[in-house]
Amino acid sequence: MREIFEAELHQLGEDLVALSGRVEHAVTQAGIALLTADLALAESVIVEDHDIDALERELDERCILLLAQQAPVATDLRIIVTTLRMIASLERMGDLARHVAQIARGRYPRHAVPHALSGTFAEMHDAAVRVARRTTTLLTNHELPLAESIQQDDDLLDELHEDVFTALLGGQWAGTTQETVDVTLLGRFYERFGDHAVSVSERVVYLVTGVLGEQLDRSA
Amino acid sequence: MREIFEAELHQLGEDLVALSGRVEHAVTQAGIALLTADLALAESVIVEDHDIDALERELDERCILLLAQQAPVATDLRIIVTTLRMIASLERMGDLARHVAQIARGRYPRHAVPHALSGTFAEMHDAAVRVARRTTTLLTNHELPLAESIQQDDDLLDELHEDVFTALLGGQWAGTTQETVDVTLLGRFYERFGDHAVSVSERVVYLVTGVLGEQLDRSA
Numbered sequence: 001m002r003e004i005f006e007a008e009l010h011q012l013g014e015d016l017v018a019l020s021g022r023v024e025h026a027v028t029q030a031g032i033a034l035l036t037a038d039l040a041l042a043e044s045v046i047v048e049d050h051d052i053d054a055l056e057r058e059l060d061e062r063c064i065l066l067l068a069q070q071a072p073v074a075t076d077l078r079i080i081v082t083t084l085r086m087i088a089s090l091e092r093m094g095d096l097a098r099h100v101a102q103i104a105r106g107r108y109p110r111h112a113v114p115h116a117l118s119g120t121f122a123e124m125h126d127a128a129v130r131v132a133r134r135t136t137t138l139l140t141n142h143e144l145p146l147a148e149s150i151q152q153d154d155d156l157l158d159e160l161h162e163d164v165f166t167a168l169l170g171g172q173w174a175g176t177t178q179e180t181v182d183v184t185l186l187g188r189f190y191e192r193f194g195d196h197a198v199s200v201s202e203r204v205v206y207l208v209t210g211v212l213g214e215q216l217d218r219s220a
Numbered sequence: 221m222r223e224i225f226e227a228e229l230h231q232l233g234e235d236l237v238a239l240s241g242r243v244e245h246a247v248t249q250a251g252i253a254l255l256t257a258d259l260a261l262a263e264s265v266i267v268e269d270h271d272i273d274a275l276e277r278e279l280d281e282r283c284i285l286l287l288a289q290q291a292p293v294a295t296d297l298r299i300i301v302t303t304l305r306m307i308a309s310l311e312r313m314g315d316l317a318r319h320v321a322q323i324a325r326g327r328y329p330r331h332a333v334p335h336a337l338s339g340t341f342a343e344m345h346d347a348a349v350r351v352a353r354r355t356t357t358l359l360t361n362h363e364l365p366l367a368e369s370i371q372q373d374d375d376l377l378d379e380l381h382e383d384v385f386t387a388l389l390g391g392q393w394a395g396t397t398q399e400t401v402d403v404t405l406l407g408r409f410y411e412r413f414g415d416h417a418v419s420v421s422e423r424v425v426y427l428v429t430g431v432l433g434e435q436l437d438r439s440a
Contacts, residue, residue: 064297064298064301067287067297067301068293068294068297071291071292071293072291073288073291074288077284077287077288078284081284081287081304084301084304085308088305088308165401168397168401169397169398169401173397177388177389177393177400178389180397180400180401180404181385181388181389181400181404184400184401184404184405185404185408188405188408
């Protein structure tokens, strides 16, 4: 009984890594689609988000089943409840990647991000991809310094998000209303993406050390 | 043992209603602060969101404790896991009310929403307040037709959100960039507020009927 449970927990951990890998792929492709105005790529991200949602539901159900069948306590319970929350955050990160792709698709064949902000969004893309990649790695190897790197890139995403507002409101902005709307939403999507990754990384730290990061108190 | 557990579950249900009541208060005050440019009211919403966050954490911990101490199965397990998710949604709704208040505060003494869109945002406010009030009532009395009303108001919020874009992009828009940014974000906050309320209401339906609404598949 115990061995089966351990095997199922282990499999759950592996599938969480797989979910994170899909999110990493989604945000990478979405950002490239955005920065290069690639319609086919944007559409693939939008379609593949269904797979992320399906995987989320499947993992969710397995967590509930484990709770019901094994009535776990202590560490096992902590792992499963925390996994449920990480699944929810990763699914949301997938949604945010899809939102980026939807804006890229909606503006095709034009670029959604005007030239004046393309450098800022290229940096946001790079930071989001690093954050996603490190989240996958952290879920794989539980090397806690990665959580610190994720936090730093989240801080960078917040700064870049501020840069977007500074560019919009600094008096030099010559974009159209559509561009203003798009970069406002895109900035928000990337900023939220970072928040969710920090939330996942803090939950990994919590599982490994039993300490809940103070960041969890910092709601966005 | 069983009686204590039942008493704790009952108390949890009452505290969930209290959490929802606070969210209802927050979104009501935030909307009034937004529509009337009331600085003190906006600040009270921002400050009181700490209470919502504190209540969220407390309820969360009690759910985990109940899982650990009682190792519930079947319906009891379903109630607690579902409650954990409703707590998360309600906390997020509180955040969104705070975001609305933060925009109102940031533009004071001006109105964040320009005259051309004040009617649309007054309607969004009314719909969001109804949604929040009905969520509290639904959590109290489990009368399922309320879930349908919440869904309808969420559809209305989606339509009003579309109306904001139509106004922004229809060629008649004469707002400043700051106004464009603000109404873009405000529209998004109200739209997400409705989504989370639908999520809560569908979880109540799920608890009462065992059927998970198809809306849960519809990610925003």
